Amino acid sequence: MLIETKIGTSLNYYLIAFDANGKERENNGELISQKVLEILSSAKKSDKPITDVFLMSHGWQGDIPAAKDQYDRWIAAMAKNQADIEKMQQVRPGFNPLLIGLHWPSKPWGDEDLSAVSPDKTIVSFDTTDDSQEELIEQYAHRIADTETTREALRTIFAAAGEYDVAPDTLPSEVREAYEVLIKEASLSSEAEDADAWSENESLNLDPESVYEATLTEENEDVSFGIGDSLKSAGDAFLNIPRLLSFWKMKDRARNIGQTSGFNLLNRLQQVTDNTVRFHLMGHSFGCIFVSATVAGTQHNKLTRPVNSLVLIQGALSLWSFCSNVPHRKNIPGYFRSIISDRKVTGPIVTTQSQYDKAVKNAYPMAGTLGIFGGQDIDFDVNTEKTYPGVGGIGCHGIQGDGLEIINYKEGMLPLQESYNFESGKIYNLESSKYIVVPPSLLDLFMGAHNAIDKPEVAHALWSAALAS
Structure with missing residues (x-):
């Protein structure tokens, strides 16, 4: 299924959908992953090979209509940043990207019909047999x-x-x-x-x-x-x-499908491409778990080669996920520590934080020792020394912990006209409240600005991470 962005640009994407067990779902009798593999293989022999592959994952509360809507908006934001695309063309002569939106069922009772969009509503009646x-x-x-x-x-x-x-x-x-x-x-x-x-x-x-x-x-x-x-x-x-x-x-589902089906898909894509083809992964919310698990795999498997950049937008996963030793635990590394220790990302790892993201601030600690109404006063100023909570999301605090080369970007997320100085092998936490924000009239108690990521400045950070890889 080729989905074209709605602004008439050359940036299109393929939607690859998994079911709750991680099995790829057919669309009109065909597997889209097979179609993508064929495109990569044939492009390799043409005068216009694919140079970069972008894989993206949505987060919690995502069914098929929601996934399509989010990818349409994210990729439209990427396409509008013509200056970033021109820089990619300068650094990568013949720059020809292939974009893939990954769907995993993360909305209870959501619409999983690939061919139609149904009303986003579930009515439960208690007058039943x-x-x-x-x-x-x-x-x-x-x-x-x-x-x-x-x-x-x-x-x-x-x-x-x-x-x-x-x-x-x-x-x-x-x-x-x-x-x-x-x-x-x-x-x-x-x-x-x-x-x-x-x-x-x-x-x-x-x-x-x-x-x-x-x-x-x-x-x-x-x-x-x-x-x-x-x-x-x-x-x-x-x-x-x-x-x-x-x-x-759904948190566990993101991990499970990511480290099995997501990993297998990425590995197959790498196997049919030359080493010159670069792979960039981006996740939002629980999608950050999905793409991190896709890169990490399990202790029993390993990717064909490292990926080139990893961008975690308002991540709903532990701030300790990548560190060498989780605080107050006995010699237990973060679950995704192998991404760092085995250098499974050769370029930069970039995260965003926004004080207006109520989902990561409130809903993520719901599943942790803070409690959803724990009254925790969270300091969002990443430029000051502070004591981090035992449980908290990357979308609030960035990646933290021992054994990491972390740069809390002093300038925060940059405007379009300014350039990042991302370097390979480093982690960048971007305080992004200036851009990941919504008008007060649209603020939601448990979501806030969590989904307000279809901004050109967010796309600028994504392009810059790919550029630095």
Whole structure:
């Protein structure tokens, strides 16, 4: 499936979609990865070979329509930066990029139809038969933790939802107890072969009553909770925490699909190209986990060659993910430490941070020891010395820790007319609040400016990372 940007430029991209198990989905009977491999192979023999391959991954709450929308906007921003493209052409004579958008199902009950765009809405009715309610319980269980304990807790919540016409002011005791069971089950759901290193300091510390109260307040103020559903009933309100708990499941899914299917795809692309072809990876939110896992692989596999640049935009992964020793742990490196120790990225690694990103500031610690309503006062000034929290996202703090050559870019994210001095093998944390921001009227309690990355200045950083590689 070739998707053209909507501004009439020569920058197009291919959408390669995986299912929840990491299997590539066919589009009109064909695998797009095979089409891309054929293009790379044939271009190698032509007078216009591919010089650079860009692979991009969206984050949490991404179904097919959302993925298409995000890639359209990101690549349109890249295409508008003609000065950056001209620099690439100067440094890389014959510059001819191939862009790939990677899709993995990260939105519970999202639209995964490759051929059509459906309304971004899920309506759950509690006036159902026993069979249909059990089907809904199964769907929720698969997205939280596939255990019988989870199912029993969900049955309690569904039963309570049927007893109220409107959401009560406080949580019924049985619903709160069911929430606590779900939170515990979700925090135990990681299936990583080295789950201890993957989880690092994280454990769910979510206060059900606080989230429920915020849900009711938000409904009254007509503010989106970042889920896309309107909370008009007790059922919708009661199911808010189970929906939020998909955070944990999707975080693990990003890692799992990235280090298997994403890795295998990247390896195949490298195998059909010459060593002169450069590979650049960019992720957003949980997509930063996806692309990092794609580069890192597992301890049992290795890429054909290193990639050339890695850009992590508002990353929803641990700030300790790349360090040699996670603080307060006994000789445990960050989960993606091998990217540094084995030099799996030859060029720069670039990250962005924005104080207006409520998702990384609030939702990421939801899955950590800080808690979503922990009241942590986070200092966003990366130019001052500070004590970092045990759990926090790269989108707030940048990559941190021992054994890293880190440059907290004093100027922050640069305007288009200024040039970065990125160097190979170094990590650059860019304070980006000047550009990754939205008008106050559009601020969302749990999202903020998290998705406001289709800016020319963000694209400028991405181009500059590729240029320096």
